[in-house]
Amino acid sequence: MATISDNSNHPIAIAKSSQKPCSLLELPPELRNSIYELCFKPVGDENYCNFNAPKPPEFAILQTCGQIHEEAIQIYQIADREYWYKTHFWIEEETHEQVLASAKSVRSEKVHLMNRITIAVPSKVSPGSTRYLEREDGFFSMTRTKPGRPHEKVKQIKWAVQKRPPKTALLTILSGLRTHWALAK
Numbered sequence: 001m002a003t004i005s006d007n008s009n010h011p012i013a014i015a016k017s018s019q020k021p022c023s024l025l026e027l028p029p030e031l032r033n034s035i036y037e038l039c040f041k042p043v044g045d046e047n048y049c050n051f052n053a054p055k056p057p058e059f060a061i062l063q064t065c066g067q068i069h070e071e072a073i074q075i076y077q078i079a080d081r082e083y084w085y086k087t088h089f090w091i092e093e094e095t096h097e098q099v100l101a102s103a104k105s106v107r108s109e110k111v112h113l114m115n116r117i118t119i120a121v122p123s124k125v126s127p128g129s130t131r132y133l134e135r136e137d138g139f140f141s142m143t144r145t146k147p148g149r150p151h152e153k154v155k156q157i158k159w160a161v162q163k164r165p166p167k168t169a170l171l172t173i174l175s176g177l178r179t180h181w182a183l184a185k
Helices: 029-039 066-086 096-105 108-113 167-181
Strands: 002-004 013-015 088-092 116-122 130-136 139-146 149-160
Touching: 029 066, 066 108, 088 096, 096 116, 096 167, 108 167, 130 167
Parallel strands: 088 116
Antiparallel strands: 002 013, 116 130, 130 139, 139 149
8 A cells, every 4th residue: 555645734535556466476485486487488499590689588587576576587697598508690681781780789898798609601613602700619710612512611710719709800810801701792
C-alpha cells in the first residue's frame, strides 16, 4: 500500500496496491538461480553467428524489479561474457569495402570481447576461391580454399596477437589485407 499526503493537513489518502506479489520470488533461491541461468542462455548456434547480428543474453528480466535485478545481475554478467567469448562470429561479404563496413558497425567494446571471428571474402585473383581471416585464442591466421573445393583450406600464415585485440587492430589488419589478398573492391 502507498500513502499519499501533502503539507496542508489534508487527510492522508491510502492507495491499495493492485500489484500481486511476484510468485518467482516465492521460490527457493537455488531454483530462482536456475531460472535466471535459463533466461540468459544464448539463443542460436555458438558455432555461427553473423557478426552484425549478435544475439547476446537478454536482460529484460533484470528490469522487472530491484530484487530480481540484485539476484540475477551477476549471473547475467557471466552469461554475457561467456557468450562473447564462446560464440564464433562470421563476416561473409563479397567485397573488401563491405567487410570493413561490417567490422566498423559493431561497438568496439564488443569486438574486444569476441574470441572467435572469421572473415570470408571471395578472391578476385582465383575465381571460386575464398579467403579467410580467422582470429581465435590470441592468434590470427589467413587461409584460402582451392577453386572448386570449398571445404579444403590451405593455410597461408598464422601470427600471435594480444589475446583479444581492440577493434582498431582488427580494422588495421583488414585494411592491409586488401592488397595482400587482392580482394574485390
